[in-house]
Amino acid sequence: MDFDMPATVRKIVPPFAYLQRPTGLTWRVHFRRLRPATTWQKRQLVAVGRLHQQRRKGLGLYGGNMSAVEKIVAGTVGEDVMTIHKLAVIDEYTRRAVCGAQHPSGVTDIWRRAVNCRECLAIESDSRP
Ligand SMILES: [Zn+2]
Incomplete structure (x- = not known):
């Protein structure tokens, strides 16, 4: 930690x-x-807090606001290594597939492969993996 x-x-x-x-x-x-805290760190704290609140309200990560997400990377969720999702990097330890795909353990892995999840590809994101 x-x-x-x-x-x-x-x-x-x-x-x-x-x-x-x-x-x-x-x-x-x-x-x-x-x-x-540096100015950047303060801003990051506010962003993490805003995103966490959104998730608790059940609006989902993509209630139209991508601004709280630090960046998007390509990767897999759980044991399915065939489907490459767009993973939103939320904080140091948390990544979420933008299509909502989840593994109970929360395990995600970053891959240097092209995103092939149709649902992820259908979701617009500012930053490209
Ligand atoms: Zn996906």
Whole structure:
């Protein structure tokens, strides 16, 4: 687990700061390890939070707003290595097929192959894999 990522400080109990990502992930660090977030990191935090809210509301990833997605890559979902989807990179640990294909384990793999999932190809995306 990489803890060197931007997060919101939820509370401070010396000598620890309790941090939270918009996705709900929480952990604590010694407050001496805290650094102010860069502008880019702040923007990224807001984007992750917005996307997470959308998902919770059940609007799906593609309720017409692609702006929260960092980038799109090509890859597979679960054990099906024949179907190459467009995978939206949501944060450090999360990728989702834009067509909604999912594997219960959430496993996705990035491939250097052309997207061949018809549903993914039918969905417009700004960034190309
Ligand atoms: Zn797909």
